[in-house]
Amino acid sequence: MKIRYFAWLRERTGTSEETIELPETVKTAGELMSWLAARDEGYAFAFEQPETIRIAVNQEHVEEDHVLSGTEEVAFFPPMTGG
Amino acid sequence: MTNSTTTEFTVRVQAEDFDVLAETEILTKGRKDVGAIVTFTGLCRDEGGTLEALELEHYPGMAEAQISKFAQQAVERWPLTGLTIIHRFGKIPPGDNIVLVIATSSHRRAAFEASDFLMDFLKTQAPFWKKEHLKEASDGTWVEAKAVDDADAARWNEDKPK
Numbered sequence: 001m002k003i004r005y006f007a008w009l010r011e012r013t014g015t016s017e018e019t020i021e022l023p024e025t026v027k028t029a030g031e032l033m034s035w036l037a038a039r040d041e042g043y044a045f046a047f048e049q050p051e052t053i054r055i056a057v058n059q060e061h062v063e064e065d066h067v068l069s070g071t072e073e074v075a076f077f078p079p080m081t082g083g
Numbered sequence: 084m085t086n087s088t089t090t091e092f093t094v095r096v097q098a099e100d101f102d103v104l105a106e107t108e109i110l111t112k113g114r115k116d117v118g119a120i121v122t123f124t125g126l127c128r129d130e131g132g133t134l135e136a137l138e139l140e141h142y143p144g145m146a147e148a149q150i151s152k153f154a155q156q157a158v159e160r161w162p163l164t165g166l167t168i169i170h171r172f173g174k175i176p177p178g179d180n181i182v183l184v185i186a187t188s189s190h191r192r193a194a195f196e197a198s199d200f201l202m203d204f205l206k207t208q209a210p211f212w213k214k215e216h217l218k219e220a221s222d223g224t225w226v227e228a229k230a231v232d233d234a235d236a237a238r239w240n241e242d243k244p245k
Contacts, residue, residue, distance in 0.1 A: 079228030082211025
Protein backbone atom coordinates (compact mmCIF):
# COMPACT_ATOMS: atom_id res chain seq x y z
CA MET A 1 0.00 0.00 0.00
CA LYS A 2 1.27 3.44 -0.92
CA ILE A 3 1.15 6.13 1.76
CA ARG A 4 1.59 9.82 1.03
CA TYR A 5 2.15 12.70 3.44
CA PHE A 6 1.64 16.39 2.76
CA ALA A 7 2.59 19.71 4.40
CA TRP A 8 3.68 19.36 8.05
CA LEU A 9 2.95 15.63 8.06
CA ARG A 10 5.52 15.26 5.28
CA GLU A 11 8.02 17.37 7.22
CA ARG A 12 7.52 15.61 10.56
CA THR A 13 7.69 12.08 9.12
CA GLY A 14 10.55 13.09 6.82
CA THR A 15 8.75 11.21 4.04
CA SER A 16 6.59 12.33 1.13
CA GLU A 17 5.64 8.83 0.09
CA GLU A 18 6.39 5.23 0.98
CA THR A 19 5.10 1.73 0.38
CA ILE A 20 4.18 -0.43 3.36
CA GLU A 21 2.92 -3.94 3.96
CA LEU A 22 -0.31 -3.46 5.94
CA PRO A 23 -0.18 -5.48 9.19
CA GLU A 24 -3.17 -7.77 9.70
CA THR A 25 -4.12 -5.97 12.92
CA VAL A 26 -4.64 -2.69 11.03
CA LYS A 27 -8.12 -2.53 9.50
CA THR A 28 -9.06 1.15 9.35
CA ALA A 29 -7.42 4.44 8.44
CA GLY A 30 -7.51 5.42 12.13
CA GLU A 31 -5.72 2.22 13.15
CA LEU A 32 -3.13 2.90 10.46
CA MET A 33 -2.44 6.30 12.06
CA SER A 34 -1.88 4.66 15.48
CA TRP A 35 0.40 2.05 13.93
CA LEU A 36 2.43 4.69 12.08
CA ALA A 37 2.67 6.85 15.23
CA ALA A 38 4.41 3.97 17.04
CA ARG A 39 7.20 3.77 14.45
CA ASP A 40 9.56 6.51 15.67
CA GLU A 41 9.70 10.00 17.15
CA GLY A 42 9.05 11.79 13.88
CA TYR A 43 5.94 9.72 13.15
CA ALA A 44 4.79 10.08 16.76
CA PHE A 45 5.09 13.89 16.39
CA ALA A 46 3.26 13.84 13.04
CA PHE A 47 0.33 11.82 14.42
CA GLU A 48 0.20 13.25 17.96
CA GLN A 49 -3.22 14.82 17.30
CA PRO A 50 -4.88 12.33 14.95
CA GLU A 51 -8.27 14.07 15.25
CA THR A 52 -6.89 17.08 13.34
CA ILE A 53 -5.54 15.00 10.46
CA ARG A 54 -7.44 14.62 7.20
CA ILE A 55 -7.38 11.32 5.33
CA ALA A 56 -7.80 10.49 1.64
CA VAL A 57 -8.10 6.99 0.21
CA ASN A 58 -7.53 6.73 -3.53
CA GLN A 59 -7.73 10.54 -3.61
CA GLU A 60 -11.18 10.78 -1.99
CA HIS A 61 -11.77 12.24 1.49
CA VAL A 62 -12.64 9.55 4.08
CA GLU A 63 -13.15 9.37 7.85
CA GLU A 64 -10.89 7.47 10.24
CA ASP A 65 -13.27 4.48 10.49
CA HIS A 66 -12.80 3.85 6.75
CA VAL A 67 -11.84 0.18 6.16
CA LEU A 68 -8.64 -0.10 4.14
CA SER A 69 -9.02 -3.44 2.36
CA GLY A 70 -7.91 -3.28 -1.26
CA THR A 71 -6.77 0.29 -0.86
CA GLU A 72 -4.10 1.43 -3.29
CA GLU A 73 -3.18 4.85 -1.92
CA VAL A 74 -3.72 6.46 1.47
CA ALA A 75 -2.79 10.09 2.10
CA PHE A 76 -2.53 11.99 5.39
CA PHE A 77 -2.55 15.77 5.54
CA PRO A 78 -3.53 18.79 7.67
CA PRO A 79 -6.78 20.72 7.12
CA MET A 80 -6.54 22.33 3.69
CA THR A 81 -5.69 26.00 3.18
CA GLY A 82 -6.08 26.56 -0.56
CA GLY A 83 -7.91 29.28 -2.44
CA MET B 84 -32.57 21.63 -9.06
CA THR B 85 -30.46 19.92 -11.71
CA ASN B 86 -30.27 21.32 -15.23
CA SER B 87 -31.09 18.93 -17.99
CA THR B 88 -27.99 19.89 -19.99
CA THR B 89 -24.84 20.56 -18.02
CA THR B 90 -22.29 23.12 -19.05
CA GLU B 91 -18.70 22.06 -19.65
CA PHE B 92 -16.05 23.54 -17.39
CA THR B 93 -12.29 23.99 -17.37
CA VAL B 94 -10.13 23.13 -14.35
CA ARG B 95 -6.38 23.70 -14.31
CA VAL B 96 -3.78 23.30 -11.55
CA GLN B 97 -0.54 24.90 -12.64
CA ALA B 98 2.67 26.59 -11.51
CA GLU B 99 2.49 29.38 -14.08
CA ASP B 100 0.45 32.57 -13.84
CA PHE B 101 -2.88 33.07 -15.64
CA ASP B 102 -4.33 35.90 -17.72
CA VAL B 103 -7.76 36.89 -16.41
CA LEU B 104 -8.82 38.77 -19.55
CA ALA B 105 -7.72 36.00 -21.91
CA GLU B 106 -9.49 33.36 -19.80
CA THR B 107 -12.66 35.50 -19.69
CA GLU B 108 -12.64 35.99 -23.45
CA ILE B 109 -12.61 32.21 -23.98
CA LEU B 110 -15.96 32.01 -22.16
CA THR B 111 -17.61 34.90 -24.01
CA LYS B 112 -16.15 34.92 -27.53
CA GLY B 113 -18.65 34.29 -30.30
CA ARG B 114 -21.68 33.92 -28.05
CA LYS B 115 -24.56 36.24 -27.37
CA ASP B 116 -26.30 34.40 -24.53
CA VAL B 117 -23.91 35.54 -21.80
CA GLY B 118 -25.40 38.32 -19.72
CA ALA B 119 -23.10 38.15 -16.70
CA ILE B 120 -19.46 37.44 -15.99
CA VAL B 121 -18.20 37.08 -12.43
CA THR B 122 -14.46 36.72 -12.00
CA PHE B 123 -12.83 36.12 -8.66
CA THR B 124 -9.04 36.39 -8.41
CA GLY B 125 -7.29 35.47 -5.18
CA LEU B 126 -3.91 37.17 -4.73
CA CYS B 127 -0.98 36.54 -2.43
CA ARG B 128 -1.41 39.21 0.27
CA ASP B 129 1.49 40.74 2.17
CA GLU B 130 1.23 41.01 5.95
CA GLY B 131 2.67 44.44 6.73
CA GLY B 132 5.73 44.12 4.53
CA THR B 133 6.97 40.95 6.24
CA LEU B 134 6.06 38.29 3.69
CA GLU B 135 8.68 37.03 1.26
CA ALA B 136 6.38 34.52 -0.46
CA LEU B 137 3.65 31.95 0.02
CA GLU B 138 4.52 28.41 -0.91
CA LEU B 139 1.59 26.32 -2.09
CA GLU B 140 1.89 22.58 -1.83
CA HIS B 141 -0.76 20.40 -3.47
CA TYR B 142 -1.74 16.78 -3.95
CA PRO B 143 -1.38 16.25 -7.70
CA GLY B 144 -4.32 14.37 -9.15
CA MET B 145 -6.53 14.78 -6.12
CA ALA B 146 -6.42 18.58 -6.42
CA GLU B 147 -7.77 18.47 -9.99
CA ALA B 148 -10.31 15.77 -9.06
CA GLN B 149 -11.68 17.67 -6.05
CA ILE B 150 -11.97 20.96 -7.93
CA SER B 151 -13.69 19.17 -10.83
CA LYS B 152 -16.13 17.54 -8.39
CA PHE B 153 -17.21 20.94 -7.07
CA ALA B 154 -17.24 22.46 -10.57
CA GLN B 155 -19.62 19.67 -11.59
CA GLN B 156 -21.84 20.43 -8.59
CA ALA B 157 -21.83 24.12 -9.54
CA VAL B 158 -22.91 23.56 -13.16
CA GLU B 159 -25.67 21.22 -11.97
CA ARG B 160 -26.88 23.67 -9.34
CA TRP B 161 -26.77 26.95 -11.27
CA PRO B 162 -27.62 27.71 -14.92
CA LEU B 163 -24.11 28.71 -15.99
CA THR B 164 -23.02 29.24 -19.57
CA GLY B 165 -19.33 28.77 -18.73
CA LEU B 166 -16.96 28.05 -15.85
CA THR B 167 -13.18 28.17 -15.51
CA ILE B 168 -11.17 27.47 -12.37
CA ILE B 169 -7.38 27.80 -12.18
CA HIS B 170 -5.35 27.20 -9.01
CA ARG B 171 -1.60 27.76 -8.87
CA PHE B 172 1.01 25.94 -6.81
CA GLY B 173 4.66 26.62 -5.97
CA LYS B 174 6.26 29.76 -4.53
CA ILE B 175 4.15 32.86 -5.08
CA PRO B 176 5.33 36.37 -4.09
CA PRO B 177 2.97 39.04 -2.63
CA GLY B 178 0.85 40.70 -5.30
CA ASP B 179 0.82 37.68 -7.60
CA ASN B 180 -2.22 35.61 -8.52
CA ILE B 181 -3.09 32.37 -6.69
CA VAL B 182 -6.55 31.36 -7.79
CA LEU B 183 -9.08 32.27 -10.48
CA VAL B 184 -12.78 31.46 -10.75
CA ILE B 185 -14.79 32.74 -13.72
CA ALA B 186 -18.48 31.94 -13.89
CA THR B 187 -20.66 33.18 -16.74
CA SER B 188 -24.42 33.00 -17.02
CA SER B 189 -27.41 34.68 -18.60
CA HIS B 190 -28.25 36.51 -15.36
CA ARG B 191 -25.99 37.77 -12.58
CA ARG B 192 -27.29 35.79 -9.58
CA ALA B 193 -26.14 32.39 -10.86
CA ALA B 194 -22.67 33.68 -11.69
CA PHE B 195 -22.27 35.41 -8.28
CA GLU B 196 -23.49 32.42 -6.30
CA ALA B 197 -21.55 29.79 -8.23
CA SER B 198 -18.24 31.64 -7.82
CA ASP B 199 -18.89 32.21 -4.11
CA PHE B 200 -19.75 28.51 -3.65
CA LEU B 201 -16.64 27.39 -5.52
CA MET B 202 -14.29 29.60 -3.52
CA ASP B 203 -15.75 28.31 -0.23
CA PHE B 204 -15.06 24.72 -1.28
CA LEU B 205 -11.65 25.46 -2.79
CA LYS B 206 -10.60 26.87 0.59
CA THR B 207 -11.73 23.90 2.67
CA GLN B 208 -11.88 20.79 0.44
CA ALA B 209 -9.22 21.11 -2.27
CA PRO B 210 -5.88 19.59 -1.19
CA PHE B 211 -3.64 22.68 -1.11
CA TRP B 212 -1.56 23.89 1.81
CA LYS B 213 0.00 27.33 2.22
CA LYS B 214 3.31 27.94 3.91
CA GLU B 215 4.36 31.50 4.73
CA HIS B 216 7.97 32.43 4.15
CA LEU B 217 8.77 35.62 6.03
CA LYS B 218 11.63 37.93 5.08
CA GLU B 219 13.13 37.79 8.58
CA ALA B 220 12.85 34.05 9.21
CA SER B 221 14.77 31.15 7.73
CA ASP B 222 11.99 28.61 8.28
CA GLY B 223 8.49 28.89 6.86
CA THR B 224 5.27 28.52 8.87
CA TRP B 225 2.23 26.52 7.76
CA VAL B 226 -0.93 28.59 7.53
CA GLU B 227 -3.64 27.21 9.82
CA ALA B 228 -7.10 26.43 8.54
CA LYS B 229 -9.77 28.87 9.76
CA ALA B 230 -13.08 27.83 11.30
CA VAL B 231 -14.77 30.72 9.48
CA ASP B 232 -13.88 29.06 6.15
CA ASP B 233 -15.60 25.83 7.25
CA ALA B 234 -18.62 27.86 8.34
CA ASP B 235 -18.69 29.61 4.95
CA ALA B 236 -18.63 26.25 3.15
CA ALA B 237 -21.40 24.87 5.39
CA ARG B 238 -23.77 27.68 4.29
CA TRP B 239 -24.27 25.92 0.96
CA ASN B 240 -25.69 22.80 2.58
CA GLU B 241 -28.41 24.68 4.47
CA ASP B 242 -29.28 27.25 1.88
CA LYS B 243 -30.26 25.41 -1.28
CA PRO B 244 -31.58 27.73 -4.00
CA LYS B 245 -34.93 27.05 -5.60
